[in-house]
Amino acid sequence: MITALGLHCYVDAIFNGRDGVPKENSPFINNTEHDKNNSYDGTNMALFEEEMDSHPMVSSLLNKLANYTNLTQGAHEHEEADEEEGSKKKAITSPQMGTFMGVYLPCLQNILGVILFLRLTWIVGTAGILESLVIVGLCCSCTMLTAISMSAIATNGVVPAGGSYYMISRSLGPEFGGAVGLCFYLGTTFAGSMYILGTIEILLTYIVPQAAIFRAERKEEAVDALLNNMRVYGTCCLILMAIVVFVGVKYVNKLALVFLACVILSILAIYAGVIKSIFEPPDFPVCMLGNRTLQNHGFDKCLKTEVIDNLTVTTKLWSVFCDGPDLNATCNEYFVNNNLTLVQGIPGLTSGVISENMWSEYGPLGMLVENKKLSSFGGSDPTKDIYLPYVVNDITTFFTLLVGIYFPSVTGIMAGSNRSGDLRDAQKSIPIGTILAIATTSFIYISSVVLFGACIEGVLLRDKFGDSVEGNLVIGTLSWPSPWVIVIGSFFSCCGAGLQSLTGAPRLLQAIARDGIIPFLQVFGHGKANGEPTWALLLTAGICEIGILIASLDSVAPILSMFFLMCYLFVNLACAVQTLLRTPNWRPRFRYYHWALSFLGMSLCLAIMFISSWYYAIVAMVIAGCIYKYIEYRGAEKEWGDGIRGLSLNAARYALIRLEEAPPHTKNWRPQLLVLLNLDSDQGVKHPRLLSLTTQLKAGKGLTIVGNVLQGTYLLKDAEAKKAEQNIKSAMSAERTKGFCHVVVSSNLRDGVSHLIQSAGLGGMKHNTVLMGWPETWRQSNDPESWRSFIGTAH
Template identity: 25%
Template sequence: HAGLYQALAMFAVAYFIIGMTVLSVCAIATNGALDAGGAYYMISRALGPEFGGSIGIMFFLANVCGSALYVLGLVEAVVDSFGIQPGQEAGTGVHVLPQSYWYELLYGTVLLALCLLVCLVGASIYAKATFLIFLIVAAVLGTILVSFFATRPLKVPIRLPNGNGTETDNGSFTGFSLSTLRDNLGGEERLLPPACRAHWHCHFTWGLLEGGGSWWAQSRCCGVVSPVGCVWGHGGEGLWWGCATLDSLSRLLSVPASLLCLAGQALALAKKTSASGNPVMAVILSWLVVQLVLFSGKLNTIASVVTIFFLLVYATVNLACLALEWASAPNFRPTFRYFTWHTCLLGIAGCCVMMFLISPVSASASLGFLLLLLLALHYLSPSSTWGYISQALIFHQVRKYLLMLDVRKDHVKFWRPQMLLMVQNPRGSARLIDFVNDLKKSGLYVLGHVELQDLDMLPSDPLQPQQDSWLSLVDKLNVKAFVSLTLAPSVRHGVRQLLFTSGLGGMRPNTLVLGFYDDEAPQDGLARHPAFTSAREEVPLGFPPLRAATTPKLLSAREYVGIVADALKMLRNVLLARQLESLDKAWELRRAASPPPTIHVWPVNLLRPDSARYADTCSLFLLQMACVLNMARAWRRARLRLFLCVEAGTMPHAQEEKLRQLLKDLRIQAQIQLVPWDAITRLHWQTCQGPSGGPAEEEEEEEGVVNFPTNTTQVSDEYVRAANKLVLEQSPAPAVRFLYLPRPPADTSLYPLYLHQLELLTRGLGPTVLVHGVSAVTSTQL
């Protein structure tokens, strides 16, 4: 009833969709060896288990509904030919079959049982049945061609759907007639349902996805000729019977194949096969599902579901080919080259448009069902060894954008911390790793480790076996970090290597984070970490046990301070973290106490009170890092408290107002607390000796390197302990403290004394971060 123009248009759209899909399937199929499973196998191996599993389930359901569709179609053709005419109580002649819902369900069940028997016997009898049905179809097709010339004009009764029932209309067979052709160009207003019309043009691609040329040819013959045969008369019904039987058999045979492939990952029951390899349990399960679908009894409803599901499968096949083409992997080199990414896109667009033209509601529901399956399989499916196309696509895009990331275009407005955290043994640094993850603020985060070995003395690289343990650690701790391991003769040389080589392009570490060098025995933080104490899953980690308190360290105090000096010479900011393993972030940030936790910030060099300034590069970097921590989601409840050290006679309120204006310009919300420290500064060596006022020192202060000279020897332990007490007395106790890290002395022989002063300054303070910045990181302009 569509008319010749609309029929040709539908054929053109259908063949366009299948043509684009054929190109994609040929490209994927000629890129490697295929196995059973059809579209599921191709999609799962190309797009990964999530897409493959979800499409495999929909492919299974589409074939189940398709098998039921052809059984119902065959029942309808048989009832039309041999059923008792409506309005008659008894049959006459060949019309002896009763007609009702339950009788038609009985006929369908019997036909499906015959198909089940063929499938249980195996594929060999199916091949014989296929050839027999092909002979019947060919003979009937020949009679149809002869009937064009031998049959006189006649009236042909046609059953058309009408709501939940059917009605009979009369069609006219006139033979070759120009007037009939003209009348049929535009068609009539009463048309077949769109799903039924579209299904005739889409379902024959089944054979294509199975890889069988004979199945494809027979299904295509059915899809094109069957509608015409129904209009031409009862002679065409033989063709419909043959094709419907063939399609039902082919789908019922292929449904277990898809189910068997899916069962390889999930269902143990469906994997049972006979001695000849026939998936008996999969066949029986598929037969049960098809039998349930037969209870619907509505041909048009099933046709809509089958068509949309198959179109979704075809669209995903095109998507798989498109992803492989866009990934530009060297191993994707199919022998079939007559495709481009344009044909894949056109195939996807054609399938999606046709889905929504058939039924917008059903198409939307199918896409929603597909997304639910994707999410479920993403979180529930185990890892596979098939490869993930998403990784290839991500690599392709990241490489492209990394090349576009030009370090010459960096601007302080868009600065972000890019951390390199050096870890000797993750067992003693679990909370430090988590803390630095909060501190990175969407920047680069690299976990660095130095293995003290000589590659010349080893048969192979010892770092490769450790890589999996480090990556598992990153996954379990749920930190967004890369891992960088290196071999070196000393820790200092290894850190230099990582500072030079870590990162890529414009993504390179600009801040070095080290644990503090002290005599405390390390504690196994992984043993107490919630990610590793869960009984649900245990991840074997190849990290060695922590060193005992009496075991000598791998690096000396001089080498440790030398690492800090090297980083500053390389214009890297430095953070030294002490007692971060005692920071219970979950308790600190979620405790029920009314005052929120605080972060104490001391942006002044406590070892040089005469150089106390709040606007130098180091102090501003310290303020920035404290603010970045406060911006992290887990630390937003915390409050910044900034301590302003003042002396008598220096107009403290003016200093406070100046600092408040600076915080306002930097958009940092913090509480300012004045701290008198006259009693502390009296203990400083310069106060005792009086100000030198020499021109060299004034010039040094102007250049901002006041903490570099050899005045380390002039700072007494008494003064450092007093400064430590001053910091410790500020209540309430904070969750973490940020202190100013002085620059190491130029004389390397003073490195142990420098480290001793830092240890005295931070003793007993709890979680403390010493910060030294060498680059501008704040901006007050748009």
């Protein structure tokens, strides 16, 4: 017989060598000094599988132990071993990246994007500097706390394909993992829609506005025309990007650094423009009629009239507000009563405009963008003038809406953990790279909020599309040396982010499909011969088209915010559960985490979901709940040693201890049944309807233990006992009897029944009633034991 001490000494000799020098670091011993000199720092037992299998003596020893204890690995364990072996081979052949290239830069590229260039100035102008800082601080704190939890989970072992889905499913179980994995997939897919819409908005608004197919003949048709243009061009762009991803995904990865370089150059251009504005502010005048901001399209002078050759003539602006070009024409009352003035849109860092931009300027749809400093002499009703060339709100604005629109700008924190297989030292690179990327982008966003509010006039900040400065990108008016640096940089940034989303989302769906937990998704686990997820890409493009048909970036952003927040919430929950349960396999190398931080991050995610859009939050939860219940009832059975099962074990243990403290009160009494079944010679259940009677007796409540006694020796009857247990469980399932099965092997039938009656149950969950069948044909039987066993059992 092999003793545990002998096995420990033998394995220790293999791992440490005959000279006593450690060759590998045991995952069960956290020795800091030893880890520093260990080339396999941060690994777990899974990585020793290949070496142990290659050693003939260890392989023989393990086989003997498996045969002796009759332990077999399930099919899923073999699949996981194959996946781990494939990921190890891939890690050997692929380039090993460090923290900077493997984690920091990918996270930076995914976090910085379309919202920074297209919406941040508008958010600052609408919410004011103080509330904008609250929005940025709230969202960045959420992602930082999530990154801490994610770092703990990611450093607890190797994270293969699937990234966040793998982490959550192996920590919280297949039901939570599948639900949150699909939510993260939908979030990534809608992120692709948002980036494509951002690309088309930059193209049609700032680069080639004359390329618009639909044009508005009247002012009230402008919004519909813009949305239709976004739909047509967005669909074409989606098809083109999907073809690029299908044909050459490797080129997308190679161009990632080019797109990132565009983002970095654009940000540097903004900071350079801020510094230049101290000495020489750029010339971007905004034309004001009274205190109302005018669109600067179609006229070149902010004048009502001008003198040419000693003759006073009207300007193009006069013709817009009057019914003719003549001086005696009938004009708009407000136009007559107020003067035209020029306000410098970029007064500069030292102008003192920061004090005026501190407070919010929320308003309804169609509200005119006004300058509170300038006086107005009243006149016509502003609600009737929104179709004149004023700058107006295109949507109703309020604080919670801006939270939902801004949050997508801080997503992308899992780009590093998704590449763990390509990292030289994932245990070290993922926490450092992710947290540094979040700190860097948080500094960029916070400084941008302050600098935008300190350099740009409020009316220009609230001008979402830059209509008052000849259609320039508002953030581009501040940049140096030219606004085109921001326009081109943001265009390529949105293109690159869209391609990355269309590349990553199908692979996430493929990882979920290959796990087999959602049966109807298994078709998406297949692809081209080289493993590319072709079918998953088609589904991703179809869902992405839904976001493009919505056509409004401000409407799509809150949708993907919900799905990302749902994912981040469960990452924090997974870390908190594993930490509180103190499961044996929970040994993350990242030490700077705490369950309270994870719980705070989880609460913050939930709060932001309902702050930004309570109805979107409910819809996202309903979708996740439906997926959870579907996996629970129809999905394949998976056992991953997840934290939810550990939580159930702890809860059951606590409840059993509480039940044993005192006998149950008569109000709480229920029939706790021990059902003794008879089996035939093939270990089949003789009277399955007895189980139906059992269910009726206790009305589906209380405890049910179904037992049987096999005569013989346990070592010889082990296979029969397992077969009998499976048959009883099948009969219980067919009769819809919920309970437990207990098969006892004994040399004597009466003694076995006695042992079963005495030992069945646990703690306060013990039976108080025995149900058994009446002996058949006991009068005609020649064997007196048939009725003696029955009488003995009753006795």
